[in-house]
Amino acid sequence: xxxxxxxxxxxxxxxxxxxxxxxxxxxxxxxxxxxxxxxxxxxxxxxxxxxxxxxxxxxxxxxxxxxxxxxxxxxxxxxxxxxxxxxxxxxxxxxxxxxxxxxxxxxxxxxxxxxxxxxxxxxxxxxxxxxxxxxxxxxxxxxxxxxxxxxxxxxxxxxxxxxxxxxxxxxxxxxxxxxxxxxxxxxxxxxxxxxxxxxxxxxxxxxxxxxxxxxxxxxxxxxxxxxxxxxxxxxxxxxxxxxxxxxxxxxxxxxxxxxxxxxxxxxxxxxxxxxxxxxxxxxxxxxxxxxxxxxxxxxxxxxxxxxxxxxxxxxxxxxxxxxxxxxxxxxxxxxxxxxxxxxxxxxxxxxxxxxxxxxxxxxxxxxxxxxxxxxxxxxxxxxxxxxxxxxxxxxxxxxxxxxxxxxxxxxxxxxxxxxxxxxxxxxxxxxxxxxxxxxxxxxxxxxxxxxxxx
Numbered sequence: 306x307x308x309x310x311x312x313x314x315x316x317x318x319x320x321x322x323x324x325x326x327x328x329x330x331x332x333x334x335x336x337x338x339x340x341x342x343x344x345x346x347x348x349x350x351x352x353x354x355x356x357x358x359x360x361x362x363x364x365x366x367x368x369x370x371x372x373x374x375x376x377x378x379x380x381x382x383x384x385x386x387x388x389x390x391x392x393x394x395x396x397x398x399x400x401x402x403x404x405x406x407x408x409x410x411x412x413x414x415x416x417x418x419x420x421x422x423x424x425x426x427x428x429x430x431x432x433x434x435x436x437x438x439x440x441x442x443x444x445x446x447x448x449x450x451x452x453x454x455x456x457x458x459x460x461x462x463x464x465x466x467x468x469x470x471x472x473x474x475x476x477x478x479x480x481x482x483x484x485x486x487x488x489x490x491x492x493x494x495x496x497x498x499x500x501x502x503x504x505x506x507x508x509x510x511x512x513x514x515x516x517x518x519x520x521x522x523x524x525x526x527x528x529x530x531x532x533x534x535x536x537x538x539x540x541x542x543x544x545x546x547x548x549x550x551x552x553x554x555x556x557x558x559x560x561x562x563x564x565x566x567x568x569x570x571x572x573x574x575x576x577x578x579x580x581x582x583x584x585x586x587x588x589x590x591x592x593x594x595x596x597x598x599x600x601x602x603x604x605x606x607x608x609x610x611x612x613x614x615x616x617x618x619x620x621x622x623x624x625x626x627x628x629x630x631x632x633x634x635x636x637x638x639x640x641x642x643x644x645x646x647x648x649x650x651x652x653x654x655x656x657x658x659x660x661x662x663x664x665x666x667x668x669x670x671x672x673x674x675x676x677x678x679x680x681x682x683x684x685x686x687x688x689x690x691x692x693x694x695x696x697x698x699x700x701x702x703x704x705x706x707x708x709x710x711x712x713x714x715x716x717x718x719x720x721x722x723x724x725x726x727x728x729x730x731x732x733x734x735x736x737x738x739x740x741x742x743x744x745x746x747x748x749x750x751x752x753x754x755x756x757x758x759x
Contacts, residue, residue: 307589307691307751311613314538314582321568325548328565330419332555333376337416337428339366345504348430348449350442351554351625354466354493354662356520357655358434359558360513361506368430370445372554374403377410378599378730380421386413388731396448401441402700402730404448411452429453432503433463434496438668439703462503466492468663469671481663489659494652510651516558517658521628521642523557524661526566528627528639533573534617535688538582540573543593543616544605545583553626586613589753591692592684593619594677594711595704596729598696601737604744611755612748617688620681621704624666637683640664667704674707678714685720691751692721694744700728723747 319325339346344364349355351369358365377384387409392398394412396405410416416424433450437443443465453459470485501508527550534541541549549569556562575581586609593616598604608614623629628640640661648654669676681693693715698705708724715722725743728734748754 307753308613309752310588311586311756312538312588314585314587315580316582316585319545319569320572321565322548324565324568325552326419328552328561329548329555333368333419336366336368337418337424339364339428345431345506346428347432347434348446349434350436350445352438352662352665352668353434353436354496354658355434355556356516356558356658357493357496357513358500359516360497360508360510361500361504362509362512367434368428369555370407371403372551373410374401374406374730375551375596375599376419377406377417378402378732379602380417381600381732383415383417383421383423384600384730384732388733394452398731399699401439401445401702402728404441404445406730407445408448408452411449411456414456427456429457429459430461432500433461433465434500435463436466436468438468438671441703464496464499466496468668470663481660486656486660486663489663490652490656493655493659497651497655510654513651514645514648514654515560517648517654518642518645519560519563520558520658521640521661523553523559523562523566524626524628525639525642526563526570527553528623528629530566530570530573531618531623531627532638533570533577536577537590537689538580538584538587539590539615539617540576540581540583541617542583542605542609543597543618543622544602546618546622547597547602550622550626557626584609584613584615586756587615588612589614589691589748589751590689591616591694592681592688592690593621593694593696594681594708595619595621595696595698596701597621598727598732598735599729600732601727601735601740604737604740607741608744608748612753613756614748614753616694617690618684620677620684621667623684624680627666628661628664629666630664636687637680670707671703674710674714677707678711681711681715682718682720685715685718690720692723692747694747695722695724696729697724697726698729699726699734700730721747721751723750 346366351371390409390412391405433446630640632638
């Protein structure tokens with residue numbers, strides 16, 4: 306329920322904030338310098354089965370495509386150059402914005418680090434390890450191979466796992482069938498043999514099992530962190546969460562990610578215990594749905610400053626990395642991590658890993674609008690929301706394909722909804738004044754006026 310008074314909650318910076326930034330910075334630098342250390346590197350999506358290549362050794366580094374495309378988008382000047390390079394090469398402007406940013410970086414033979422430094426020489430991966438859920442995923446790297454062959458004369462081996470069999474959250478919608486699970490499991494087992502062949506390395510099952518277990522723990526931990534944000538006042542805000550969830554999109558299979566999320570969870574619990582708020586004047590709570598317009602994250606600070614409206618997360622921040630299940634009381638909660646001893650051998654571990662990934666809450670959105678609507682409605686109730694903001698995102702067809710149906714479903718559930726148009730990675734398709742005007746009208750419809758400044 307929207308508060309008419311203006312609260313004054315205590316607030317303070319996150320103690321682990323600098324550590325999150327350092328981990329992200331090191332990730333991009335490690336990938337860049339991998340060959341200098343005799344290591345190998347691979348490229349694939351943030352949803353890739355990233356624990357599998359860790360069976361090749363401790364000196365294996367990856368770059369995940371969507372976070373890299375988002376990093377480019379944040380630095381708008383470089384993003385524009387990358388988009389223009391992609392368009393000049395003949396790639397259509399209505400394709401995935403992340404993908405166009407990534408291709409442009411490769412076409413320009415330039416690489417951007419987390420702090421915005423641009424390095425000459427795009428670091429070519431030794432192999433591509435991708436999965437295909439969105440219409441762009443396999444094509445993304447097919448084109449990258451063509452670019453790298455043309456620019457550098459290198460032919461990059463590629464393996465892509467088809468996961469377009471539907472996704473299934475326990476006790477929320479369709480159960481996972483054996484044939485769907487077997488289809489993905491067999492591709493992964495074949496992929497291990499392929500990895501040995503293209504790298505010339507012997508595969509270590511124990512290293513892979515360690516990485517799978519790390520990934521299960523980190524993705525469950527992130528969901529638990531998000532659960533604590535149902536508290537009033539919320540200990541975290543969506544803009545800050547983008548700098549925290551991203552570690553799971555980069556290194557969810559690494560122990561460093563598990564360790565950081567354990568530390569973050571402890572800090573979030575402590576903030577709740579002490580009543581520390583992300584927004585000192587929280588009197589209205591919303592969430593968004595998909596990727597934000599990365600070059601314009603100031604909209605979140607505008608809502609907090611002007612209205613005391615805090616976005617406590619999004620379906621994207623909750624579900625891109627977080628793994629969920631419906632608990633016995635009907636609430637959404639972190640997916641239960643199996644004991645490590647259950648991952649007893651290669652085939653068992655890979656099958657359990659496939660099942661874990663096929664419970665990913667973002668994947669069903671590509672198939673069925675009902676699942677996204679049901680999740681948003683459950684979140685709205687459990688996280689005590691006053692409204693939902695839907696991003697009609699031209700930069701991601703996959704996560705926006707059913708969005709008008711989602712809007713109707715949410716409205717029918719009695720939850721106020723607003724929509725704004727934009728693009729996660731192309732600033733030419735985002736109108737800041739128009740978007741702020743739409744938020745002003747939405748806040749007014751919720752009964753809020755701007756906070757008067759003294």
